[in-house]
Amino acid sequence: MTRLQHSQELLTLQSIFEGIDDAIFCHDLDMRITHWNPAAEQLFGYSHEEIIDESVYLLIPENRQQEKSDIMRDIIAGKRIGQFKTIRRTMAGLEIPVSITISPIRDPEGQVIGSSQIARSIIEENAAEEKQARLAAIVASSDDAIVGKSLQGIITSWNIGAENMFGYTEQEAIGQHISLLIPPDRLDEEDVIIENIRAGKKVDHFQTIRRTKGGQQLHISLTVSPILNKTGEIIGASKIARNITAQKEAERSIAKSMERMEILNSISKSINEDLDLQHILQKVTDATTRLIGADFGAFIYNQVDQAGESSWLYTISGASKATFENFPIPRNTAVFQQTFSGEGVVRIDDITKDPRYGKNSPYFGMPEEYLQVVSYLAVPVITHSGVVIGGLFFGHQEAGIFKKEHEDLVVTVASQAAVAIDNSRLFEEVKNLSDKKDEFIALASHELKTPLTSMSGFLQVLQRAVPDGTAKIFAEKALNQLAKLNELVNDLFDISKIQAGKLQLNFEPFDLSNLLNEVADTFEQAHTAYHLKMSADGELLVSGDKMRLEQVLTNLLGNAVKYAPEANEITITAIRIGSEIHISVKDQGPGISIENQQQIFSQFYRVKEHERNTSGLGLGLYISKDIIDRHGGRIWVESTQGHGATFTFALPAFTN
Numbered sequence: 041m042t043r044l045q046h047s048q049e050l051l052t053l054q055s056i057f058e059g060i061d062d063a064i065f066c067h068d069l070d071m072r073i074t075h076w077n078p079a080a081e082q083l084f085g086y087s088h089e090e091i092i093d094e095s096v097y098l099l100i101p102e103n104r105q106q107e108k109s110d111i112m113r114d115i116i117a118g119k120r121i122g123q124f125k126t127i128r129r130t131m132a133g134l135e136i137p138v139s140i141t142i143s144p145i146r147d148p149e150g151q152v153i154g155s156s157q158i159a160r161s162i163i164e165e166n167a168a169e170e171k172q173a174r175l176a177a178i179v180a181s182s183d184d185a186i187v188g189k190s191l192q193g194i195i196t197s198w199n200i201g202a203e204n205m206f207g208y209t210e211q212e213a214i215g216q217h218i219s220l221l222i223p224p225d226r227l228d229e230e231d232v233i234i235e236n237i238r239a240g241k242k243v244d245h246f247q248t249i250r251r252t253k254g255g256q257q258l259h260i261s262l263t264v265s266p267i268l269n270k271t272g273e274i275i276g277a278s279k280i281a282r283n284i285t286a287q288k289e290a291e292r293s294i295a296k297s298m299e300r301m302e303i304l305n306s307i308s309k310s311i312n313e314d315l316d317l318q319h320i321l322q323k324v325t326d327a328t329t330r331l332i333g334a335d336f337g338a339f340i341y342n343q344v345d346q347a348g349e350s351s352w353l354y355t356i357s358g359a360s361k362a363t364f365e366n367f368p369i370p371r372n373t374a375v376f377q378q379t380f381s382g383e384g385v386v387r388i389d390d391i392t393k394d395p396r397y398g399k400n401s402p403y404f405g406m407p408e409e410y411l412q413v414v415s416y417l418a419v420p421v422i423t424h425s426g427v428v429i430g431g432l433f434f435g436h437q438e439a440g441i442f443k444k445e446h447e448d449l450v451v452t453v454a455s456q457a458a459v460a461i462d463n464s465r466l467f468e469e470v471k472n473l474s475d476k477k478d479e480f481i482a483l484a485s486h487e488l489k490t491p492l493t494s495m496s497g498f499l500q501v502l503q504r505a506v507p508d509g510t511a512k513i514f515a516e517k518a519l520n521q522l523a524k525l526n527e528l529v530n531d532l533f534d535i536s537k538i539q540a541g542k543l544q545l546n547f548e549p550f551d552l553s554n555l556l557n558e559v560a561d562t563f564e565q566a567h568t569a570y571h572l573k574m575s576a577d578g579e580l581l582v583s584g585d586k587m588r589l590e591q592v593l594t595n596l597l598g599n600a601v602k603y604a605p606e607a608n609e610i611t612i613t614a615i616r617i618g619s620e621i622h623i624s625v626k627d628q629g630p631g632i633s634i635e636n637q638q639q640i641f642s643q644f645y646r647v648k649e650h651e652r653n654t655s656g657l658g659l660g661l662y663i664s665k666d667i668i669d670r671h672g673g674r675i676w677v678e679s680t681q682g683h684g685a686t687f688t689f690a691l692p693a694f695t696n
């Protein structure tokens with residue numbers, strides 16, 4: 041090498057030494073610093089002037105000085121130490137993690153005369169490592185399945201959570217395609233997910249179904265995010281799956297119990313609105329068969345006819361009566377004895393395995409085309425007074441269908457049915473016992489009023505006390521039903537008074553138009569969907585019982601709502617004609633046939649078509665007529681079927 045070349049090389053090295061980002065410094069064997077570049081100044085804080093000739097131990101924390109001596113032994117022996125991680129101290133006394141490469145410096149004879157050091161701060165590197173370790177710990181300990189996959193869908197990482205959730209070990213899963221976990225009918229989902237990921241989009245809380253190693257289907261919530269490399273390129277996706285099977289099941293079971301509540305509610309509503317025994321039993325049988333998912337249901341009950349003859353009757357749901365016609369009712373088996381005797385419920389997973397069933401039992405004799413029922417549930421229906429009316433029977437062709445929950449449901453329905461049957465019987469008796477009837481009604485309605493009033497009080501308190509939600513809605517529904525009940529009891533009470541000649545009227549002169557306005561206001565508040573038209577002309581003075589006339593008007597308006605639910609327009613007209621005041625309530629409902637028009641003002645009369653789907657005792661018009669009669673007035677109806685009904689009452693106008 042020429043001198044020139046040599047000096048050029050020195051200059052090059054010098055410029056590297058000055059310009060490089062790593063701290064470079066040298067010291068001799070006395071540990072005195074001989075060279076110090078600007079990056080060293082930057083890292084340690086000492087300027088060139090401050091540090092040259094100073095001991096290198098200035099840069100080494102006390103507890104690391106032994107380490108330095110050990111290194112020096114190696115250096116003197118001519119060894120190089122690469123990327124040694126340790127701690128160094130800055131001028132400000134700060135201890136910083138560094139990575140140092142230490143090499144011996146030799147004289148031309150090859151003798152070691154010192155060492156050169158290249159140091160780099162690794163603060164950031166350490167922080168990144170720490171962060172990664174922390175993340176790795178989170179991933180490892182998570183209960184969620186955390187899975188990495190390439191853009192081609194190949195699984196690249198698999199945590200313990202994934203192993204627990206899907207049943208595959210890390211070795212089994214890594215390298216496999218993600219479709220391993222996807223049910224065949226959902227494979228398309230993966231394309232959509234990957235499409236999103238390629239577009240850099242996250243897929244958040246996607247609810248779907250995945251498959252375990254054992255073939256079990258899991259409801260999971262998936263969050264998939266793109267994985268980016270250092271240059272921001274999307275290289276794969278991380279998938280976090282949470283098992284929401286339990287949550288889904290809970291949701292399903294809530295929905296199921298809500299549905300059951302609704303059915304139970306509708307059963308109780310419809311059977312209580314009905315007073316015809318056969319109807320009640322058919323409704324109960326139909327609804328309960330549906331409620332518990334039975335193949336067939338039957339209500340078998342004991343009926344005593346007028347001659348005192350006892351016979352078994354039944355209603356059937358889910359199968360034709362012919363199916364059972366050739367079999368004795370109750371069926372010839374001891375198994376259901378318990379139900380018929382009222383002792384309790386019989387629930388059987390497979391009747392053919394029950395020794396009590398016997399070889400001659402209907403099942404074995406049944407022709408092929410009949411229902412081959414093996415699962416059975418039989419619940420006695422017992423009245424309040426302890427009389428076994430009969431039993432509800434349900435069957436299914438598969439074994440083990442009926443569970444405790446079904447039993448509980450049927451027991452609830454059975455007790456509701458018993459009450460409804462009791463009511464219907466009571467009603468029949470009340471209708472037929474003409475001598476005792478009036479006395480009974482008076483007593484019953486009177487006795488009913490007290491508990492009703494207190495129930496209504498408690499419910500109102502409850503309804504105000506509970507927060508918004510299901511409980512409040514139920515309280516409101518209960519109050520509505522109670523209001524209806526109250527009306528019925530009031531009607532009964534009035535009837536008993538009319539019959540006993542005790543319905544007192546307090547006559548006073550007053551303007552009917554005021555009363556009409558009050559009644560209209562109350563009505564409009566309660567029935568916002570209705571349009572109430574009113575035309576009242578001038579002063580309408582009458583002498584009458586204000587409360588009782590209000591009752592008549594309310595009854596007519598109530599009927600217009602009840603029997604014309606589709607038509608929401610009602611017209612009230614009040615007009616003086618000669619010496620009378622005529623008040624009419626006109627609806628747009630289905631109207632009333634001529635035959636029925638002649639009957640509806642009599643006691644207990646209800647139009648047949650209305651009996652099934654509306655509540656009522658057929659007393660409102662009877663009472664109204666009595667009230668109007670006793671005012672010296674008249675009440676009548678005009679109607680053409682299909683064109684609404686107009687009820688009018690006429691009262692003598694008051695003149696002083």
Ligand code: ADP
Nearest residue numbers: 599600603640646647650656657658659660661
């Ligand atoms: P309830 O309403 O309790 O049955 P009411 O004495 O008030 O008793 O009515 C007797 C019957 O008259 C009702 O059952 C119904 O069939 C019929 N009815 C009453 N008002 C109307 C109306 N506005 N439109 C059609 N039918 C009516």
